Structures are given as C-alpha cells and as structure tokens.
Amino acid sequence: MWMCAGFTMLESGSVRTKNASVICLKNIGLYAIAGLAYYAIGYNLMYVDVESWIGSFTFSYGPSAQEIALLRGDASMEKTVVENGYAVMSDWFFQMVFVATTASIVSGTLAERVKLWSFFLFTLFLTAFIYPVIGAWTWGDGWLNQMGFQDFAGSTIVHSTGGWAALAGALVVGPRLRKFRADGTVKPTPPSNVPAVTLGVFILWLGWFGFNGGSQLALSGVADAVAVSIILVNTNLAAAAGVMAAISVSRPILGRYDLFAGLNGAIAGLVSITAGPDIVEHHWAIIIGAAGGVLCTAGIRLLEVLKIDDVVGAIPAHLVAGIWGTLAVCIAAGGNVGDQLTGILAVGAFVFVTSWVLWLIIDATIKARVSPHVEELGQDVAELGIEAYPEFLVIPDPDDVNDLKLKK
Amino acid sequence: MWMCAGFTMLESGSVRTKNASVICLKNIGLYAIAGLAYYAIGYNLMYVDVESWIGSFTFSYGPSAQEIALLRGDASMEKTVVENGYAVMSDWFFQMVFVATTASIVSGTLAERVKLWSFFLFTLFLTAFIYPVIGAWTWGDGWLNQMGFQDFAGSTIVHSTGGWAALAGALVVGPRLRKFRADGTVKPTPPSNVPAVTLGVFILWLGWFGFNGGSQLALSGVADAVAVSIILVNTNLAAAAGVMAAISVSRPILGRYDLFAGLNGAIAGLVSITAGPDIVEHHWAIIIGAAGGVLCTAGIRLLEVLKIDDVVGAIPAHLVAGIWGTLAVCIAAGGNVGDQLTGILAVGAFVFVTSWVLWLIIDATIKARVSPHVEELGQDVAELGIEAYPEFLVIPDPDDVNDLKLKK
C-alpha cells in the first residue's frame, strides 16, 4: 500500500500548485474505492471458479474454511493450510495493492482536468471489473495462463492495464487548456514540488521490492529466500540502469539533461523487469532496465508529437515499458514470443476498448472533464475549496490571468 | 516508529507556516523523550510485578536472564525463551512506539500555541507515568484485564489515552487567538502544506499494519500467519470505509466535500478497528470503520460548537473513534458491553483528571502557553529562530499584521 503513497507524492509534486490538493484527494479516494470494490466484487471475479474468461460474481469472501478451523484450534488443519502455500487474505491484500496501482496510473495521466467524481466512478469500474477480468485470465489461471503467458509480477497485467486505461482516458478527456499551442509548441506546465516527485519515486522504488519480492508468494524455505534475493538485485539493477540510460538519452531526445526523464527512467526500469525478475540473469536485468529507460524517454517525446497530454509521463513509464518488459523476459529467458505477444495484444484490446467506452459514457452523462473556468482557477479552489499551499505566494500562469480577466 | 514520522508530516502540514518548524522539533523531541522515559521508568510501572493497579518503580531493565544465557551460548535456554513467546526487548520496542503515539496526539491538538518546554514536560509525565498506569491495568494484566476488558491494539489504551490527555490540554491551554470570533464564526487557519498532510496519513495507514499486525505478538506459526492476514485486511477495509464515509458526510456536516475530513476519516477508521481487528468479520470491519469516519466528521463540528480548538482534529479521530471502536468490537464479536464501558470510563477518568491537573500545574508554574505576541509572530521565529520555509514569500494573516502594527 506504500506504492499508493509514492504515486500521491509523485503526482502532487508534478501537477501545478493550483491542483495539488485535488490530486491528494483523488489518490486517497482511489485507494479506498479500490480496497472496497476489489473486496466486494473484484476478487471473486478474478479467482473464484475461473474457467477461461471470468470468475464468479459473488459479493465478498473471507478466509478459507480450513483456515477458520485452524484459528479455532483444529491443529489438524495446519498441514492443509501450509499446502495452499499462503493465507487467502494475505493474497487478497497483495492483489489489492496491485489493483490500486492501476488506478494510480490513470490519475497521474489525467491530472489537472479530470473531474473528481468522474475519476472515482471510473476507478470503481476499473478495480471491480476491468482489472479482475485481466487477472482472471492470468493469475486466476484463465486462458492466458493456460496458454503459457509469462508475467511474474505484472508488467502487462498491472502496468499495461493501467497504461491502456490512462491512454483511453487521455484521448476522451483531451489535453489541458493551451498545453499544445496552435504554433506547434508545447506549453511548459511547471511541477509544484520537485523534491516531492523525487520522494515519490524513491517510495515506489522501495515499494517495488515488496511488489516483486512478495510475488514470490511463499517465503517459507531456503530456496525461496535465495529466489527473493535474486529478484531484489535484478529489480534494483534494472531501476538503476533505467535512471542512467534515461538521463543520458534525455539530452539528445528532450534537449537537456532532465531530472524527470531520470525519475521516469527509474520507474520504466522497474516496470520492465517486473515481468521476469526471477528468471533473467543479472546482466540481462541491466540491459532490460536501460532499454526501458530509453524507450520511456522516447515515449515522452512521442506523446508530445501526438498531442496526447500525460501529466506525469505514466503512459511511457508504465505502458511502453510494460510492453517492452513482457517481450524482453521472453527474449532473455527463452520464452515463447508468440504467447507473450498474444497476451500483450489481448490485454491491450480488452482494457483499451472497455476503458474507452466507459470514459465516453461518463463524458456523455456526468462529464469527464471540468469546465475551462474551473481549470483556469485550479481544481483546488474551484472543486474542493482547499488550496495545497494556501499561505505561499504563487506566481500565476499569465494565460489563465488574461483569460479570467477577459471573462470579467 | 514510523508512526511518529507520519504524525510529524500530518502536523507540520496542518499548522500554519509560521509554526511548522516548532512542530517538527516537538515531534522529534517527544519521540526521544518517550523513548528515554519509557525505558527508564515506564516499562517497569507497566509490566513488572503488576498486581492490580501499578507495577514496580525501578530504573531501567533489560533482556531476561534466560535470553542472556542463550546469547552466551547456553542452547538449553532456547526452549524457555521460545515459551515466553517473544523477546523482552522486542516487546519494549513495540510498546515504546505506542507510548510515543499518545504524545503525538497531544502535540497535534495543542499545536500553534503550547510552549515547547511545557509540552516536553507534559510528554515526560505522560510517557513515564500516565500511559504506563493504563498499560498496567490492561496489557500488564492488571484489574481491567482480569475483569475481561478487550482492546486488541489500543483503541482505548493508546488512542483514547492520547485523546483524553489532548482534551485536558485543550481546555487548560485554550483556543488559538481569535480562532472563535465574538460573532460566533470560526476563523479559518490555512494548513501550510496539504500534500504533507496526505503523506502523513499514508504513513500512519501503513504504520497501522505494523501496529495491528504486530500486536499478534508471536509470528511463529501458520495459525499466526493466517491471523495476521485477517487483521491486515480488516485494518485496511476499516480505513477505506472511514475515508469514503467521512467524505460523503462532510458535505452535509461541514458544508463541502472535505479532504481533511477524508484524511481524518482514514485515521478514525483505523482507530475504530484497532480494538478488535482479529475477531470481527470483514463486513463488520467495513461497518465499524465507516461509522468511525462519520463520528469523526461529526466530532470535528461538535468541537467547533463547543469552542474547543483542536488543530489537526486529533480528538475526534482518536478519542471519539477510540470509544466507538472499543464498544463496536463488543457488539460485533459478542463481548461484554459492561466490561467495555467500565474500561472506557476508568481510562477516561484517570487520564483526563491526571492530565488536567498536570496541565494546571504547568500553567501555574512555567506557563502552558506562549504569549500573544509570540503567537502572532509565530513560534518558529519567536521561540526557535528557524522558519520552516524561510525563502518562500508567505501571505501574512491580516489579523496578526494589524495587531503587531498596533503594538508598535
């Protein structure tokens, strides 16, 4: 759940000051919604009685009957519970963090313009339905898993899912006002707090050790301990390589040594290795992470060219690197490229189309996006009534000032 | 100890900019004082030779004789140590975080006006004496425990204790200057840094998993692992429900969808479930947490009506929710309501009265509160000489400016 704190810091530091409180509310809200929705519906759809496509639609669940018997003192159940490999509810907890991560990716991309309650509504569907279906196909032992699709801790299942949902949202919601100017230039939108962004990335980096290390679900024997140590080292090497590769290529691609490219490079390196930190050799982890950092930096530029507005660079860092990582594992550890491609395309098609339709429905009913007036004033003042740093004197955006004056 | 970092962020973000450094010093100081006082006196009062009311007054202590023998290579001691269930000093460490939490609650309520050294003096007594007495009654196997009072990880023992001490302090110290205006309105006091408050809540949420999960003290067998997984899920569900319930009712109660209500709702949900995360079913965790969030939001309004000034809303989040949680466990899991009420009232009476007397003595001797002049200038400049954000241009409070001018 620490991941969610990382995303909150990253996003609240990346948005402009006038929207920094709302992004905090979005993040604490999405974590609450994800926890409740995944408990009430999602987990069953993902794990219970999955045949190929989807599990059962039942409300809520709990520890297994054997576990309850064990807690009540029936020691004979101990062996059965151990053979299951892990406690049912510890698995739920772990998966709940994954599902919240997908929603955090969306909130980062759509920051500064998506309506609070529209975002919450989308989060509800994403965490109760869209992610659990993908999860059922894979970790729930549905058709992709049976086919042989490999994704250790979710390069595709978690990060690409979030990335596709964010991309669909970015297309429907559209870019921020005047972000892409008529003359083809891109308007700079200063981050409110760079050290907060950096802290967020460190928190995510740390959280990933839990993410990837914890995916080696049973930490019971010596072999598992050795496996976890290899996973942690691969995770760290990929992130480090992602940082340095992204900083190095930021000069030719973006025109300057760029801190944000480096920070996104860390995340891209982490996402890239997530598909197989347990099976690649250490030097491959460095190569995979470095390539992830380069692709992410290139992706930031590509989105600018395509006039797709992604406030924190979540699409390059999670979707582009997620696709790369899912393929790279296969190359590095000798998997089946066809299976991996099938998985990538199937997840992409399902998540993008359902998300896109959902965003269109939201936009047609309660509106996906705030009014231009709210966007200029900032969501903090206009939607929430609480500024993020109310006592600091802030330099206003001249575009907004002119526009607000004209309206008067 | 991570909890203390959470409180520091929450409180330093919630106070006005002019008091943000002092609150940092108060928090690092209280953690240091709590650690030393609880080591020197508190632990023995709480655990050693408790009959009914209080343990022994001895200075310092250490690992058990058996543990020392084991460390010196006497392998025959291993069995004895295991039978104790946990290492003596790991229990001390755990309890020390609890005792620091009670002091953090007080520092949040009394921020922006309580004197630095008066607060430190109160902290010394709270952590060396008041909390350990409550602890002796309960976890030290004193009269409340023998009666059957249930409080798994401290809804009453930790959070209400802190809340009662804070309430006594708020009554003696009084509200901030002009907080409650003559015309009955409440003066808004803008938080200095909203993302920091949000980060603080995430840190506390995460720390609670250690708090509640770790209270299942022996993590040695399969049954314990299953129990911890259930505790973590209940803890998370209660917090999530607290967030959403508090945000939902903030509109009717406070007049707007309120981020702070949501953040306090998370804490209230966590406090509420703390009395019994091990014994309630998951759907009960949601109900208990949601009700905690609602009661906390109502409590924020109630304190305004009563003209009690609680800067961070610690009394609603810890005291109100703590009382609720201690009763709710009983309802949800079938305990004895009478025992729970007795515990709540006994703890409340003892902590409130001793704290109130202590604050009166402090106020009569070294003063509990800074002078109006210091309060207007801000404690950072006047008491400490270090501003929190010295290079940022801050919008001053017009009331303070006028008043300071008049004095000249």
Add this chain to the structure above:
Amino acid sequence: MWMCAGFTMLESGSVRTKNASVICLKNIGLYAIAGLAYYAIGYNLMYVDVESWIGSFTFSYGPSAQEIALLRGDASMEKTVVENGYAVMSDWFFQMVFVATTASIVSGTLAERVKLWSFFLFTLFLTAFIYPVIGAWTWGDGWLNQMGFQDFAGSTIVHSTGGWAALAGALVVGPRLRKFRADGTVKPTPPSNVPAVTLGVFILWLGWFGFNGGSQLALSGVADAVAVSIILVNTNLAAAAGVMAAISVSRPILGRYDLFAGLNGAIAGLVSITAGPDIVEHHWAIIIGAAGGVLCTAGIRLLEVLKIDDVVGAIPAHLVAGIWGTLAVCIAAGGNVGDQLTGILAVGAFVFVTSWVLWLIIDATIKARVSPHVEELGQDVAELGIEAYPEFLVIPDPDDVNDLKLKK
C-alpha cells in the same frame, strides 16, 4: 535503500531553494551509479579472494553455484546454502545500500557548489574502488579484521569513510561564495524546507533499524531474534539520547536551542552506536549516543571556526561520531583500544588521501566546482533548467542580486 530517500529529503530540505532540484538529481543518480559500479567491480574487490588488502578485479558475479543448483531443484544443496548463513545476493543488496550511504554523505557536504558530473565521477570511484578496499580490509576478512578490529555495522567502515571523502572534497572544492565573510562572521544560508529535513531524519532513523538489525545477518534462530531485539533497542536509545543531548548543548555552543542540532544529534547518536549495538548494555547505548550528540554539535561549531563549509553537517554527524563510536564500543564492551585506533587511522589515511587526490584530479580536468555565476543563479536554473518549486515566489539572496546586477 530507504536510507537514500532519507538523505535526499534531508539534503533537498537543507539546501537553499535555488539548488533543491539538483540535489535530488545527485541523489537519485548516486544511488544508480553506486548500484551499477558496486555490482560491476566493487563487490569482487571487497569479497572475492581477499588476501590482506584487496579482492579480485573481475566484472560482475551472481548467486553461488550451490544456490543455482538449489533453485533448479537439487534439494541436496539446501544444507550447503544454509551453512553459508545467507544468500549471496541478499548480502550484495545490503552492502550496496552501505556503499550508497557513503556517497550520500559526500553529496550533503558539497551541496550547492559541486558540479553535477564531477560529483557523479567521484561517486563512481568511491563506490567502485575506495569503499570496496576498506570493505575488503574488514568485512572481506582482510588485515584489519584479522587484527581484531571491531565495527559491527560500519561506524568507521561506512560513516567515517563517507565523512573522510566529504572532508577531502570540502577542502578542494572550498566553501560557498561569501559563506565565510571577511569580517569573520558566518553568512546564514536558509534551508529551503525544514519539514522535509525532519522527514529525512525520521526516514534515516527508521532505515537504521534495517542497517543495524540487518547486520545480524542470519535471522534464522531464536538467539538471533533476541540479538536483533537488543540491537534495535540500543539503536533507538542512542538516537533518542543524541537528540536530547544535542538540543541541550546547542544553547551554549551555538547560541540557541537548535532544531538542526537536534536532528543531527539523532544521526550522530545512530552513527555512534553502529560500531557495537549488539555488544553494549542499554545504559551504555544512552551514554554513547548522548556523547555522540554533544560531539556532533561541537563539530558543527568547529567546522565554522576552521572555515570548512559542510552544508548539512555531515562531517560532524558521520565522521566525528563515527570515530567516537568506534572507540566507545571498545571502552563499553571491553575491546582492544589499540586495534580500534589502528583501524580508525588506517581507514582515515587511505580514504582521505585517495579522495583528496581524486578531487584534485577532477578539479584540474573538468573542474570540481560550478562558476560563481552559476552558483549565484542557482544550480537548478543554470545546470538543470528545472526549479524545485517554480511557482512559489522566493525571496532572493541580496548578495546574489547585487552581484548579478553589477555584472550586467
């Protein structure tokens, strides 16, 4: 790796606003460089085939052959792996955090004036070569270890190494412009964000539990669990005593109760106990930590007198307290003072001389320090193009303003 996040917050909050983004980039970059360099070269120099002075110069490495066999299902290897005490790669991971810590110490001391790429180059040598040689002498079972030098978790090996490297850098790079005025006074350089510094210290404090607790490398039996509990309590008591001692003596030494002295006191207490948290008794931990806090505060003043500019006080907190701790363990637990002194002097001589030569070479080639113009503008704008808090109105330093005006 959490330590690195702590240093980043501490340093980004301690520098002036105009340099806060660059220090973030330095910290994420140093962590990446340390991870890659220590993987590629450092670990082998430190651990593989060490005779007395240095290990083997080989590129990269990985899990042991026995571990790989175990992962492939050869269960007969389990016993061999267990007898090694820990997984090879988990040890690498742990050591990598140590090596990054030494570089973080340097970045704190030299902040606000050292060139980005010069610092990265120094970091590369420090983490690939200087630290690993010290490590080979001690933890790699080289001559100091064989002599009997005791340093449990690196008071000398990690913290003094970082401190000596920082001191050499401070002498070559020189103080910030106008820091030491002609009239003998010291120019105040306001920290940009005090709550961030406080958060950083809490993060480090927490990270130290992993540092010291994790140095009890095998957490497998009851005796180890007891040992870890004692280590954690000693670590916490020393830090708490360091805080209170440093705050108390800050009034006579620095002229005011000083938050920064208290925060540095926490770190000094932690560094002091690091040489022997496993072998000293609890009351000794308090004494050692308190003395560390006093020495650190005195060290802050001493550096001012010597006109050595250490932005975050890293030299007093890590070097002075590191030397003290390495000796104190010996006094408290009955070691050989001569061995300890030999270790302190040998490490100091090697690290200071190699670092000093390296900084001279860097300065003679690519320059160690930014130009006065860049220093006045701030490294964020001049070197990186991204300000840390671009929307906040900042009060400029009048010296810089005058100087920049004169140049025009």
